Amino acid sequence: MGIDDLRSGLATAMMGATSALAAADQLCRACVDLLDVDGASISVADHETTRGTFGSSGELSRRLDEFQFTFGEGPCLDAVRHGVPVLVADLAATSEVRWPAFAGALLDVGVRAVFALPVGIGSSPVGALDLFKRQTGPLTSEALTGGLLAAELAALPLLDVMGATAKIAEHAEAEYGWDQLASLERVEVYQATGMIVAALNIGPDEALVRLRGNAYARGITASELAWEILERRLDPREEGLWGPSGTQGGPTGDR
Structure with missing residues (x-):
C-alpha cells in the first residue's frame, strides 16, 4: 500500500x-x-x-x-x-x-x-x-x-x-483549549487523591505520589486503586497502608 x-x-x-x-x-x-x-x-x-x-x-x-x-x-x-x-x-x-x-x-x-x-x-x-x-x-x-x-x-x-470558538477572546484561547484537554484526565484518580488529602492531612502532590506508589506495589493501575477508594472498598485512613512518601517503591514524583 x-x-x-x-x-x-x-x-x-x-x-x-x-x-x-x-x-x-x-x-x-x-x-x-x-x-x-x-x-x-x-x-x-x-x-x-x-x-x-x-x-x-x-x-x-x-x-x-x-x-x-x-x-x-x-x-x-x-x-x-x-x-x-x-x-x-x-x-x-x-x-x-x-x-x-x-x-x-x-x-x-x-x-x-x-x-x-x-x-x-x-x-x-x-x-x-x-x-x-x-x-x-x-x-x-x-x-x-x-x-x-x-x-x-x-x-x-x-x-x-482545544480550539476556542470565535466567541472566546483571543487572549483566553490557549487557556481554554488546555482546560478542554484537562477534562480527559483521570477524574477518579484526582477524586481519590482528594480523599487521601482529607484523610491524611497531606498535600495533593504527596497524596498523588502515595496513590501511584501503592498501586505500583500492589501490581494494579492508579485508576484501579482509585476506584477501590471511591467505592469504599479501601479506607485511605487504614493504618500502615500508605506509609511515608516514597517508601513503597515505584514512582516518587520526580519524573
Whole structure:
C-alpha cells in the first residue's frame, strides 16, 4: 500500500465521527487494520506524566496508557520529552532497560513490542500515538510511514477539543483549549487523591505520589486503586497502608 493509500485510508476512517473523541478512536482502530499492529492509542501527555487517553482501539490499549501514568515511565513520555519516535521491537531484550516497571507490566499482559510517535500541535509535542504488537519485531517501513501519518492526523481531533470558538477572546484561547484537554484526565484518580488529602492531612502532590506508589506495589493501575477508594472498598485512613512518601517503591514524583 502506498503513502497516498495509507493517508486516504486513515483519513477516511475518521470521517463521520460524531465527536473528536470518536474520531480519535476510529483513527486508532484504522491503525490496527492498516499497519499490522495489535493495538493503538493516543495519549495526551506533558514532560512529567500522561494526562489521559484521547483515543484507543480497545481496552488493552487504554490499559497501556494507564501503566505509563501509574509507573511514571514509558515510550509516550519519552516521545513527548524528546520530540522523536521511540521504537522498541523487543521489550524482553536484555539491552532494553529504560522502563523496568512499564516493560514488565506489558510483558505480563502479552505485549512484546511498543512504538510511540509524537503528536504535535504547532512545534510542541502534546502527546503520542502508541502502537503495540503481541509479537516481537520492528514496524515495517510501510507501517512506520503510516504511523507517522496517523500521528499527524491525530492532531486534528486534538485541535477540535482545544480550539476556542470565535466567541472566546483571543487572549483566553490557549487557556481554554488546555482546560478542554484537562477534562480527559483521570477524574477518579484526582477524586481519590482528594480523599487521601482529607484523610491524611497531606498535600495533593504527596497524596498523588502515595496513590501511584501503592498501586505500583500492589501490581494494579492508579485508576484501579482509585476506584477501590471511591467505592469504599479501601479506607485511605487504614493504618500502615500508605506509609511515608516514597517508601513503597515505584514512582516518587520526580519524573
